[in-house]
Structure formats: C-alpha cells, structure tokens
Amino acid sequence: MxxxxxxxxxxxxLRDIPVIDAHEHLVPEAARIARNVDFFVLFSHYCSADLASAGMSPDTYRRLxxxxxxxxxxxxxxxxxxxPMIRYGSYARPARIWLKDVLGFDDLTGANCREVSERLQEANCVxxxxxxxxxxxxxxxxxxDNSExxxxxxxxxxxxxxxxxxxxxxxxxxxxLAAEKPGALDGYLDWVCxxxxxxxxxxxxxLKLISFPYSRPVMDEAEAVFEALQSPEREAQxxxxxxxxxxxxxCDRALELARRHSLTVAVHSGxxxxxxDSHPCHLIPLAMAHPDVRFDLFHLGMPFVREAVLVGKMFPNVSLNLCWNAVVSPELTVRVLDECLDMVPLNNLIAFGADYRIAVEKVHGHLVMAKECVARALAKRIDRGQMDVAEAAAIARLWLYDNPVAVYNLHREGWARRR
Ligand SMILES: [Zn+2]
Structure with missing residues (x-):
C-alpha cells in the first residue's frame, strides 16, 4: 500500500519495535503443525464470512x-x-501480504497455487x-483465548x-454434574471459582467474556437457567x-477472583x-458494578464504534482494545483512531491483536495493516502541526506495546520474558 x-x-x-499481540485464539504449535496446510490456510478463518456472502456454500468452504x-x-x-469478489476486501489482505512479503508472489493464481501450498507446508514444522x-x-x-x-x-x-x-x-x-458434584447452583459457582x-x-x-446485558443476578432466575442447561433438549430452546x-x-463470582488477583477482563463486543447481542454498552452496568476490576473492551463493538469509544472515555476501569479492527476495516479504524486521539487518554488504548486460530501466517499481514492504521492516524496530526514525528512514534509504541503490557500486567513477577 x-x-x-x-x-x-x-x-x-515502527517496523522493528517490540509488539504485544493483544488477542489470539491460536492452537498450540504442536496442534497446528500436526495438520497439513495448503494455500487455502491463508484464506481460511475470517475470509469465511466474505466467502459465504460472496456465494460459496458452507459445504465447499468446509472441504477447502x-x-x-x-x-x-x-x-x-x-x-x-x-x-475475485473478496480479493480487495480487508479480510483477504493479510493473505496477499504473506504471498508478497514472504513468498514473493503478486497474487495467488492457478499457476502458483501448488508452489504456494508446498512452501507453506515446508515451513509447517517445529x-x-x-x-x-x-x-x-x-x-x-x-x-x-482458547480454553480447550x-x-x-x-x-x-x-x-x-x-x-x-x-x-x-x-x-x-x-x-x-458428571463429576458427581452437588446438583445445586451454589456448588456449581464454587466449582467455577x-x-x-x-x-x-x-x-x-x-479473563475473557462476551459483552452481555448484565444486571445484578436474581438467584431464582439463575437457578432456572442452571436447571435448563442440564438437558441438551431444554438448552436448545x-x-x-x-x-x-x-x-x-x-461473572459476579469470577470477577471477585479477578479483583483479588488484579486480572484484567477482556470483553468481546460486536x-x-x-x-x-454483544453491544459494547452492555458493559456499562457490569463495569459500574465492579469498579475495582479492569475491563478491556474489544473490537470497538463494531458497528457501534462511537458508543464503544465513549465507554472507553467515560469509565476509568475500561480500556479499548482494537484487536481484529484493522482487518475488518482499515478505513474505519483510521477514522476511529483519529477520534480516539481527541477523546481517549493515550494509555487507554491497545492497537493490535490479530485474532486467528490456525493461520498464524496471517498475523504478519494483520500487524502490517494495524501499523499502517496507526501511522495514518498519527501522520494527520503531524501534517497539521499538532505533534512531531518523535511524539507520534512514542504514542504508537504505547498503543502497540506499553499499554497491553500494563493493562494485562504482562511483566508480572515470574513471567517477565527473559531478555
Ligand atoms: Zn477473538
């Protein structure tokens, strides 16, 4: 670009600065290299949404x-x-960046699909x-985030x-219940903790949570759900x-653990x-009920981005994590970063998390796109005379490294990376 x-x-x-990838679902490497890969691994995962919208049947996607x-x-x-229907979309771009930057091809074609596949498989090892x-x-x-x-x-x-x-x-x-524990909700909540x-x-x-319409739990209602979940037929309804x-x-029980041990709660939205169902504003009552717990709100609640930005601005225990955003839409991400510079304190924003499960190669292209978004938003301020390059670079480093380290306390004792 x-x-x-x-x-x-x-x-x-920003090319060589240290980065924290603030959200993934990657399987352990042993599970990834145990399977064979081919060119389609580059177009799996989020591209599935665009391929389905473009008319690919679920069965064809599954086979690919x-x-x-x-x-x-x-x-x-x-x-x-x-x-051709998805190749200019931002979900496809990390695949095309890998083809170009690593394999040296301008694009995927019928003529190179075998070589691309062979080279991906060659690298698919320890x-x-x-x-x-x-x-x-x-x-x-x-x-x-991968509890399995x-x-x-x-x-x-x-x-x-x-x-x-x-x-x-x-x-x-x-x-x-299979662990032969007492069949009441109290016992279940103790087991969760x-x-x-x-x-x-x-x-x-x-901790990881999906944004949901929280209110102080009514125990009789929670008990009724607990009972319904004991049968797959009732759960289906x-x-x-x-x-x-x-x-x-x-949440009330698990967040008590989070509070005691200063563990941040990542919250998917949008x-x-x-x-x-996962509107970012659902986080407001939960964040207010647990003022001593830190929440990290994901994905700007797309498409409810303005609401998400205001949640990050107005609630001191909520930060914004723009993981996944750069590949949903870089244009929207640049515009929101611009508005975040107006509204959100610099230490309250995380700019990158790639959010893949199998296709680890796509992390590279996603990071390139996230850095481009950061550079484009900050360059506008430099060109208007509102900051200089050194100030902008310092902000980028906060967003890509220092903030995620602080929000998730990644350098806690016993876990700081040996350097
Ligand atoms: Zn995710």
Missing amino acids: RLSATESELFEG QDDEDMPPEEKWRLFEPHY GLYQRVLRDRCHIESALV HHTEYDMDLLRPLWRITDFAFGHSVRAY ARGEELRQVGTFG LTWTDRTPLLAAV VWGDFR
Missing part, C-alpha cells in the same frame, strides 16, 4: 478448509470463482510460531486467558439473552454473528 511521506516515515519507524488431501489445483478450481511471531513480527507475547488448550501453551510466547462465558453453556454444567483458581496458579493472564441470569451469577 502506498503511504504519504509522513505516514511512511512513521510506518518505517478441512480436506487435507485435496490437491491444490482442485481447491483452486473451487476457490477461483469466488476469489519453530513455526517462533519464526512468524517473534522473528518476523517482533511479538514479545500474545494473549490467547489452556495448559498446553509455551507461556513465554502465548499467554492464555480464562474464558468464563463457557460456564453459561450446557457443556460446562453437564461436565460439572475453583477452576479459575487452578488455572490462575498454572498461569492465566486475564434457550436464546443468548435467556442465559444471562446465570452468566451474571458466574462484529460477529448477531452483533446486537
């Missing part, structure tokens, strides 16, 4: 993503009709995460969060909102699925 002279000077200055034995030429035949995240991206550590693998990470590089939304779902309630304490002791760097009395009860 061509940048202006000021944007480019700032961007180049999961069939590890299908030859690349066959995959290209399925992918080619849809690719040390992949080190090479991509540390060597290429200069990522000191990444916060990762919580205790399997190299915790120097990948720092897991404890996902508490899971406890408002039947699989958790049924796991609890014991689980959190166990994970905290082996290493957890925060519940909406997201129906679960909230139980989630509120879980973007995905029925994004009305």
